[in-house]
Amino acid sequence: MLTDIFEKEKALFEDGAQTVLRAHENRNRVVSILKGNIVANSRSETRGISARVGKDGLFGFASIAEYSNEAAGKVIKAATDNVKLLSRHSGNTGIVLPPSYGTGLIPTNRDIADAEQKRIIDACRKIDDHIAQKYPDLESRTVHYSEDSQDRIIYSSDAYDGHLVTPRCYIYVFMSMKTKDGTPVELFKALGGYGCFEDNFSDVEQYYPDIEKLYKRVKDKTEGIYAEAGYKTVVLGGMMGGMLAHEAVGHTVEADLVMGGSVAGPNLGKRVASDLVNLVDFAHTYNGELAPLPVYLDDEGIKAEDAVLIKDGILTGYMNSRETAERYNMKPTGNARGWDFSDEPLIRMRNTCILPGKNTVEELIESVEDGYYLIDSGNGQADLTGEFMFGVTCGYEIKNGKLGRALLDTTVSGIAFDMLKTVDMVSNEVEWSSSGFCGKKQRMAVGMGGPHMRCKIMIGGR
Amino acid sequence: MEKIREVADLFDNILREKNFPKYTYTLVSSEKQEINVENGEFKLMRTVFGKYTSIKVFKDNKMGSASGNDFSKEALIKLAEAGESAAESSPEDPCHDIAPDQGKEIFKQGIYEPDMDKFIERIQECLDTIKKEYPKVLVMSAVGSYDKSNWISRNTNGTEFEDFSGQYQFYIQISASEDGVNTGINGAGVEVDNLDKPFIELGEFRKTLEDVSNSIHTKSLDGKFDGTVILTPCAVQQFLGMLIGHYMSDGVIIDGTSQWLDKVGEQVASDKLTVSKKPFDDRIVCGERGTQDGYRAEDVTLIENGVLKTHSLSLYAANKTGRNVVKNTGWDLVVEPGDKSIAEMIKSVDKGLIMGSYSGGEPGTNGEFSGVAKNSFLIENGEIKYAVSETMVNGNLGEIVKNIRAISKEQVCDGYVVVPYIAVDGVVISGK
Numbered sequence: 001m002l003t004d005i006f007e008k009e010k011a012l013f014e015d016g017a018q019t020v021l022r023a024h025e026n027r028n029r030v031v032s033i034l035k036g037n038i039v040a041n042s043r044s045e046t047r048g049i050s051a052r053v054g055k056d057g058l059f060g061f062a063s064i065a066e067y068s069n070e071a072a073g074k075v076i077k078a079a080t081d082n083v084k085l086l087s088r089h090s091g092n093t094g095i096v097l098p099p100s101y102g103t104g105l106i107p108t109n110r111d112i113a114d115a116e117q118k119r120i121i122d123a124c125r126k127i128d129d130h131i132a133q134k135y136p137d138l139e140s141r142t143v144h145y146s147e148d149s150q151d152r153i154i155y156s157s158d159a160y161d162g163h164l165v166t167p168r169c170y171i172y173v174f175m176s177m178k179t180k181d182g183t184p185v186e187l188f189k190a191l192g193g194y195g196c197f198e199d200n201f202s203d204v205e206q207y208y209p210d211i212e213k214l215y216k217r218v219k220d221k222t223e224g225i226y227a228e229a230g231y232k233t234v235v236l237g238g239m240m241g242g243m244l245a246h247e248a249v250g251h252t253v254e255a256d257l258v259m260g261g262s263v264a265g266p267n268l269g270k271r272v273a274s275d276l277v278n279l280v281d282f283a284h285t286y287n288g289e290l291a292p293l294p295v296y297l298d299d300e301g302i303k304a305e306d307a308v309l310i311k312d313g314i315l316t317g318y319m320n321s322r323e324t325a326e327r328y329n330m331k332p333t334g335n336a337r338g339w340d341f342s343d344e345p346l347i348r349m350r351n352t353c354i355l356p357g358k359n360t361v362e363e364l365i366e367s368v369e370d371g372y373y374l375i376d377s378g379n380g381q382a383d384l385t386g387e388f389m390f391g392v393t394c395g396y397e398i399k400n401g402k403l404g405r406a407l408l409d410t411t412v413s414g415i416a417f418d419m420l421k422t423v424d425m426v427s428n429e430v431e432w433s434s435s436g437f438c439g440k441k442q443r444m445a446v447g448m449g450g451p452h453m454r455c456k457i458m459i460g461g462r
Numbered sequence: 463m464e465k466i467r468e469v470a471d472l473f474d475n476i477l478r479e480k481n482f483p484k485y486t487y488t489l490v491s492s493e494k495q496e497i498n499v500e501n502g503e504f505k506l507m508r509t510v511f512g513k514y515t516s517i518k519v520f521k522d523n524k525m526g527s528a529s530g531n532d533f534s535k536e537a538l539i540k541l542a543e544a545g546e547s548a549a550e551s552s553p554e555d556p557c558h559d560i561a562p563d564q565g566k567e568i569f570k571q572g573i574y575e576p577d578m579d580k581f582i583e584r585i586q587e588c589l590d591t592i593k594k595e596y597p598k599v600l601v602m603s604a605v606g607s608y609d610k611s612n613w614i615s616r617n618t619n620g621t622e623f624e625d626f627s628g629q630y631q632f633y634i635q636i637s638a639s640e641d642g643v644n645t646g647i648n649g650a651g652v653e654v655d656n657l658d659k660p661f662i663e664l665g666e667f668r669k670t671l672e673d674v675s676n677s678i679h680t681k682s683l684d685g686k687f688d689g690t691v692i693l694t695p696c697a698v699q700q701f702l703g704m705l706i707g708h709y710m711s712d713g714v715i716i717d718g719t720s721q722w723l724d725k726v727g728e729q730v731a732s733d734k735l736t737v738s739k740k741p742f743d744d745r746i747v748c749g750e751r752g753t754q755d756g757y758r759a760e761d762v763t764l765i766e767n768g769v770l771k772t773h774s775l776s777l778y779a780a781n782k783t784g785r786n787v788v789k790n791t792g793w794d795l796v797v798e799p800g801d802k803s804i805a806e807m808i809k810s811v812d813k814g815l816i817m818g819s820y821s822g823g824e825p826g827t828n829g830e831f832s833g834v835a836k837n838s839f840l841i842e843n844g845e846i847k848y849a850v851s852e853t854m855v856n857g858n859l860g861e862i863v864k865n866i867r868a869i870s871k872e873q874v875c876d877g878y879v880v881v882p883y884i885a886v887d888g889v890v891i892s893g894k
Contacts, residue, residue, distance in 0.1 A: 035717045037782065041552050043544045044529040046514075059506040065513040065531040082507035086497070089582050090504040117526065118551035125553075140717035176719055176827070183828045184719045229686050229856065229892040259501055260602030261637045261644040342510040344498075381821045383646035384637055387851060389834040391823020411823040411832040413854060441605070458894060460822075460832035460854040 001112055002067075002151050004163065006049070009072040013157045014080055018054040018097060018322075020301050021072060021155040024341035027112075029147040029169070029197075031120050033128045035140050043117060048341035051079040052300075057094005057323075058086045063342040095326050099158060106162025106297045112149060115197035120145055123201050127171060130208065135175070135215050139184055142174040147197065148445065150339075156301030164296055167196045168445060170435045171204075173211055175218045185408065187218040187376075187394055190435035194292055217375075217394055220406035225397070227410045227461035233371035234412070234457050235364045235398065238431025240374050240390065241354050241450020245279055246438070247380035248388035248416035250352045250448075253309050253317070254335075255324030262384040263417060264315060272315045273420030279310035281319055282351040282447075283334055291351035292434035292447030297334060299345035304334030309352075313420075321347050339442040346440060351447035357426025361452045364425050366401040372459065373398050374412065386416035392459075411460040419457055427452035466491050467624070469533045470614045473515075476538050482546065484520035486560045486617035486756055489513075489533070492609065497582060499604035502589055514613075518560070519545035525558035526551065557781035561756035561789075563620035569751040571627040572655040576608040580657050581630055588632070588661040596671045598638040598678065602647070606632045615752055623752040629877070630654050632661050638674045648674040648818065648837050653747045653877030665876035666695065673818060673837060680851035683840065683893025690814035690867060691855060691889045692807055692841070695874040695881040697817045699795060701831075702737060705859050708827050710764065712779035719827040721860050725770050726785075732866035733768040735884075736798040739790045747877035750792030757789040765863075795879040800869025807868045807885050809844040815891060816841060817855065829859035835891070856890040 002023055013019040025047040032040035049071050050063035060082030062075040128143045135141075147169035155161050170192040176184050191207045192200040236244065249272075252262045259265075264272075273279075283304035284294035295304045300322050307319050317330060324347065325332040336345035365373060373396045380390040395407040432449035466489050477485060494510040515538065516529035526548025530541050585606045592599055610628035615621070633651025637644055650670040652661060662668060693701060707714075714720035722730055740761040741749025750759040755777040763771050772786055773779075780787035808816065815838050822833010835855050840847045863886075870883035 034713060037555060037557075037716065038525075038552050039712070039716070039778065041525065041548050042527040042529065043548055046529075046531040048531065058504065061506055061508040062511075063509070064511040067532075078509050082509060086504050086507045089586065116551070117548045121551050121553075140719050142713075142717075176717070184826065185828065186826045229854065229890065231894050256500070257602075260635075260647075261600055261639055263644065266642065342494075342512060344506060344508055378824055383821075383836065384644060385646045385851070387646060387834065387836075389821050389823075391833070393823070408828075409823055409826055409830055409832065411834070411854065413834045413852065415852065441603075458852060458854065460856050460892065461890075 001165070002153055004153055005069065006072050006155055009069060009076065010155055012073055012076045014053065016055065017080065019076065019157040020052050020299065021076065022050045022299055023067065023153040024048060024050065025151045026340055027147065027149045029120060029145065031124050031145040033124050033143045036128060036132065041117065041121065046341065049075055050341055051075040052344060053079040053083050055083050056087065058083050058090060060086065061344045095323055097322055097326055101159040101302055101322070101332070104160050106160055106303065108163040108165060109294065109296055110165050112151060112165050112167050113196045113198065120197060123204050124171065127173065127204050131173070131211060137177065138175050139178045140176040144172040146170055146172065154297060154299065154301050159301030160297050160303050161301065162297040166293060166445070168194050168293065168434060169197055169200055171201065173214060175214060177218050177222050179222045185218065185221040185224065187214055187221060189214045190433065193434050194290065221408065224406040224408040227372060227407050227459050229459060229461040231456060232459050233368055234455060234459070235368060235373045236453045236455065237373065237375040238450050238452055239376050239433055241453055242431065242433055242448035243377045243380045243390045245352045245354045245450050246349060246446065246448040247382040247390065248386065248419070249279055249309070250281070250349045251382045252384065252386050252416060253319060254347045255318040255320045255328060256347050257384060258318055259324065260384060263386045264318065267315050267417065270315060271313050272417040273310055273313040274423045275313040276357050276426045277310055277313050277420050277423055278355040280353055280355065281307040281309060281349055282353060286351065286353065292432045293351060293445055295334060295350045298336045299338050300336040302332045302334045302336065307333040307335065319347055319349065321345070337444060339444050343442045346442065348440065348444045349438065349446050351449065353430060353449035354451060356428050356430050356451040359425045359427050361427050364427055364452050364454050365398060365403065367425060367454060368398040369400055371398045372396070372407065373403060382416070387413065388416055389413040413458045419455060422456040423453050425454035466612050466614050470616060472535060473538050474616070476542055480542055480546070482519055482521070484618045485517060486615065487517040488613055488615040489515050490611055490613040492611035494607055494609045495576065495578060496605060496607040497585060499585070499589065499601060502593065502601045515541055517541055517545040519549040520558060521546065521549045523554040523556045524549045524552040525555070557778050559777055559781060560617050560619060561621065561777065564756065564758050566622040567758065569623065569625040571748045572629040574610055574626055574628045576628065576630070577657060578608065581606060581608060584657050584661055585632065591662050592671060596675055598640050598675050599636050599671055600639065602635045602637055604634045606630070615756065617756050621756055625751055627748045629748050630657065636671065636674050638678050640678045643678050645674055645677045646836065651876065655747050666874050677837065677849040680849045682852040683850055683891065686890055686892035687813060689889060689891045690811045690885055690887050692811065692814065692816040692883055692885045694816065694818050694883055696819050698797065698881050698884050699879060700820050701859065702795065704825055704831070705863065706764065706774055708825055708829060708859065710773045712776050714827050715773050715775060715785065716779050716782050721827065721829060722770055726772060728770060729768050730770045731765055731768040731863035734800055734866050734869050735765055735768050735863060736763065737765040738763040738796045739792060739794045740796040741790065741792055741794040743796055743880065745875040745880045746794045749794045750790065753789055754791040755787065759792065760789040762788050762790045793878065795881060797881045799871050799873050799882045802868040802870060804870045804872055804883050807870060807883060808841055808846060810868065811841045811844060811885070814841050815839065815850065816846065820855070825859055831859060832856045852894050854892045857888060861888055862886040
């Protein structure tokens with residue numbers, strides 16, 4: 001855990017400037033076992049301090065890989081000098097921000113505990129041995145442990161101070177099997193979530209049912225077929241719903257991308273989805289419980305609150321930084337975050353989720369005469385126009401309301417605000433994932449969630 | 463920046479006291495000065511004083527690694543202990559190793575003292591030119607960064623490499639609009655070691671600006687067809703990256719799932735295709751000099767006239783599989799040019815696409831890809847007709863490199879890569 005030693009450096013903050021000083025540590029642990037061979041075994045800690053100084057619509061940022069009072073003074077000075085340098089080259093007067101965002105202290109949200117590398121390796125080997133013994137017909141297998149925990153302390157001139165700890169760790173299990181003609185097919189599953197090693201992996205046997213399910217699905221995939229390309233009725237599983245929430249819609253309603261011309265700009269206050277669709281970027285709590293990656297304050301010192309983005313199919317808001325909130329006359333809700341100590345805060349999603357509806361999953365599948373059930377995705381991207389794509393790694397055809405053959409890898413795509421209007425059934429539970437990274441100049445850990453949804457979508461195939 | 467050689471000497475003393483039989487380490491001191499532009503205006507200036515430390519410790523045929531960013535004596539002791547602890551926790555595997563003695567060498571590349579005023583002027587000049595000559599274009603964001611680094615790497619086999627490098631990088635993310643209609647995001651970037659030429663005249667800047675200006679009003683395609691796709695240099699990099707990853711790299715060779723497992727020396731692609739990684743090519747700025755395994759980097763040809771010359775393996779994978787190590791762990795991609803102009807390539811296509819980039823699912827080891835053709839235009843009867851949206855492409859990586867119809871004479875050199883346009887047949891193109 002970082003120690004709180006920089007309070008007195010607030011005296012160095014320049015009057016009339018908006019300053020945030022951030023102490024920040026990232027910790028990584030990696031173990032990777034490929035077919036029984038340990039191919040990665042590493043531990044890493046990076047720590048430093050940064051300052052962002054805002055004045056007259058311009059910003060200076062500086063960071064240094066040291067953790068001392070002297071270093072804090074250096075970065076405050078360097079960031080202040082950077083604003084001055086920039087102002088000599090810019091005619092931009094920028095947006096005048098409010099003098100204060102309310103002040104207070106957000107207390108440390110939790111502890112962070114380390115696990116010895118041997119403990120991590122032993123847990124991974126136990127899972128690997130289990131897979132090797134129980135599923136000998138696999139062509140290949142990988143067990144990959146990854147922990148990337150963050151610890152940050154924020155000191156601001158005009159907003160909240162606070163200490164936020166965000167540990168997360170996962171064991172990814174990859175399985176590969178050959179089809180009859182010798183072509184390999186793969187699937188993977190991320191196990192674990194928010195918390196430290198022992199929170200998630202004190203008993204790895206709890207994950208054996210998930211591993212069994214993964215094995216059955218990869219086996220199904222060896223008999224898989226190509227999807228038929230075209231515009232199809234599909235049931236998107238909860239993980240796909242989460243990907244939709246993040247990629248297809250979430251990015252278009254990040255206010256910096258709205259400024260860049262995203263389709264959400266002219267659609268604020270308008271219908272962008274069927275009235276069954278509600279989308280919220282949760283700060284830290286969902287349904288009375290911790291959201292997958294809770295955020296209590298952001299790197300601009302803004303106290304985090306939920307951002308309601310779509311309500312009953314109507315686009316109601318964006319995710320903002322201090323500056324974009326002022327531009328769009330909205331309230332900043334704590335979305336400005338940086339990944340590394342040396343990263344400036346950008347508008348990022350936190351726990352973005354399409355809310356559940358009333359149907360059961362079974363009702364959704366039974367309602368489809370000829371279509372596909374798309375369960376899991378490997379990656380996704382979206383554009384300013386709302387054109388999105390997700391890679392589909394796991395899915396089945398649906399014939400007359402029943403699941404049929406598995407699908408080989410494919411991709412779905414569409415225009416988000418067109419596609420969301422075709423959502424006509426939404427299931428009554430949400431599946432979350434939190435293992436992913438979002439890339440936008442820097443990377444960022446994000447949570448995403450969604451229910452099952454019936455909709456129409458473009459699917460790629462032969 | 464820190465005096466890195468002094469830090470290395472301090473670390474050597476620590477490691478000698480620990481009596482580690484075998485290790486390799488790298489220490490990096492770096493500095494970044496970065497100008498960020500938002501919606502065409504300067505917005506943020508960022509300075510990063512960076513450090514990086516890493517060590518691999520080998521004990522009794524066990525390997526562990528650790529990294530950090532603190533040069534203090536206490537932190538270096540902790541780093542050594544973390545590496546040792548990771549090694550001791552690992553099972554034995556004699557395939558983990560470091561390169562034999564490569565001697566001592568100092569590398570100097572690029573420009574070590576930047577001209578920041580000139581750099582800012584060049585950025586402003588580029589923004590002004592875009593505003594004047596491409597009025598429909600909005601520069602959503604632009605980042606100009608000067609990065610310099612000094613690293614040193616030593617190992618117990620006797621190798622000592624020290625590197626000084628510095629370069630400017632500049633990239634833009636753009637969109638265009640007209641009559642309330644917006645395009646998606648497009649972008650271009652370069653890496654240079656001098657500021658002699660305006661950025662807009664380098665790499666693919668002008669081509670990208672023209673493309674995005676012509677992409678505002680898109681149409682989606684009807685139905686599906688087997689067509690020709692002309693991959694732009696950006697798309698070529700994406701597809702070759704996937705090909706190298708899924709057919710030629712460590713993971714798929716160690717676990718035996720590569721489709722090209724036993725194909726070294728065989729024809730795997732069209733004889734038009736020659737793919738290399740060339741860190742010493744004059745057109746590559748600050749290419750790799752020391753590999754992650756501790757070898758002095760070399761230019762390496764992976765595919766020559768369609769014949770697979772080597773897999774792209776690390777020392778560990780080479781030891782594990784009894785194959786050759788590749789002394790190159792960077793990118794520095796160079797694809798040899800062909801004999802057709804881009805105009806001739808377009809003219810020869812009956813129906814297909816010119817594809818700006820691929821946005822799709824990561825293919826598995828079977829090479830099947832399926833995704834959206836972004837920043838792309840329909841070609842019919844040898845002419846570019848219009849920009850497309852909601853258009854998907856499907857095919858197989860291993861097949862499309864066999865079905866190369868033509869490679870352009872023109873190559874794009876942006877400091878990172880040297881890559882031509884490549885036209886491939888046998889891609890399923892489908893619309894809504």
